[in-house]
Amino acid sequence: MTAAIEAEGLTKTFGGELLALNGVGFTVEEGTVLGLLGPNGAGKTTTVRVLTTTLVPDSGWARVNGLDVVKDANKVRSSIGLAGQYAAVDANLTGRENLRMVGQLFQLSRKDASRVADELLEHFNLTEAANRPSKTYSGGMRRRLDIAAALVVRPPVLFLDEPTTGLDPNSRTAVWQVVEDLVANGTTVLLTTQYLEEADRLADNIVVVDRGAVIAEGTPATLKATLGETVLDLGFSDVVAASAASKLFVSSWPAPPVLDGSTLELPIDAGPSQVMMALRKLDEAGMAPTSMTLREPSLDDVFLSLTGRRAELGEDN
């Protein structure tokens, strides 16, 4: 396998003070998805900006498709697509005009640019809105247009900077579907996200960044196994009932249950069958919880276990 993206020891300081990148380095194999996971201000966007040639690092180097992002910047630009919170579409242009403009800036003929624009609009379910200024689009539509704009020349490497931040669940699923399609067609994707769930679903590998440095790296499964776990929260009518239920699991459960007031927290590491087993145990003992929640580990949990402090999540960097 060859590397589509390589970065080594990237540093970047803004205004002489703020250390945005402090030695970030990783490798993304061709045709795989890397999830760059981290809270606000961790350096995700700065990393993407260096890799997409819009920001020159203070030190370190990076190559995309084997080309140096500083020395061969213009060649790199011809083979990448960028979409996300910082690379926008023009609000005054229609969806079709936006895509055609990008095509023409890739030196496509007007005719080719129009054809590609129409095909992309159809692919992204935007044909009906094609002739409306993009400022009338919903958040999900704008994001799809944004991704479409990054795909005009079918780049082998695609950068998605927080592609689903601020989207409703349906739009988020639609964006995920798009990414999965692209990867199935051989595109290499680097996506930044604040959501462990998103990285888990899409990424082959996850790099966790904090304060401009890589603090953990691995497949979603390894990271989750070491850093966070799914938890089944069982609520009971009172503390007495909860502690009675807790006794059922103390010796027999793979990981120790946690009693928090009238809530019993059961770690789940073997999927739905283990949840069913828990419920069966309660049923056999004649106990019934009043509430039940299955909690996926969040970036916050991962962060807490890696750094001992909570991640500061939000919409903007």
Added chain:
Amino acid sequence: MTSIVLPQAATPVKRSKLRRSINDCIVVTERNLVAYVRIPDQLFFSSVQPIMFVLLFRYVFGGAIATPGMSYVDYLMPGIFVQSLLFGCVSTSVGLAEDLQKGLIERFRSLPMARSAVLFGRTISDAVRNVFVMILITVVGFAVGFRIGTSIGLYLVAFALLILFAFCFSWVFAFIGLSASNSETAGLMAFPILFPLTFASTAFVPAESMPTWLRWFAEHQPVSIAVNATRGLMQGGPGADTTHWVVMTLIWSAIFLVVFVPLAVWRYRRVG
């Protein structure tokens, strides 16, 4: 969504570096002009201001200002032309600052396009808009009694000279727009530059009426020079050395370009 395959990639047209830059510049210019057409209120309000200045000076201040050798309206209109076009340069800085703020420049910078295209696209589309403003102010001028004292030919020379002068001057504002922290600031930063240049000039009153120190500035600064050239071309005065003022205007235009195009492109490369 999954049932439809992604479009086949199209092959880029093989072009020389210069042809690519020209293509990029045309594409960006077109994009800016579409915005002007699509937000007509912006165009409307940028036209209202020069019209108000015409009416203000023609009817409010004009009676109190003595001009040698010609009626005040004929003296005034060349000044209004220059002022309107230069005030229009504010949209160059605001437009670029907005593109920066909204992340459009970030997208442009990630594309394999000419680094200067976004800036030329902006300044050229603003020059196109200025043609519209020039025509509008001419019509308004005629309505309030302005007449060309020379010939249509010389009026058109003045027209072209001012469009060129404003185009070159707008590069100052391209640099400002890329240096401002946001579009509001970019708009505000323009006025400390525009007010002294347009008002401490020969645009509205003869420099003779000013105190000596101010008079020296008013007589030598570029806006006065462009106004004098315009006045000479349209009215055949002051004096007969119109050619001198036209040449001086061209020299100032060249200075703006030579200094501010590299500065703006340098700023564009490292902005953000």
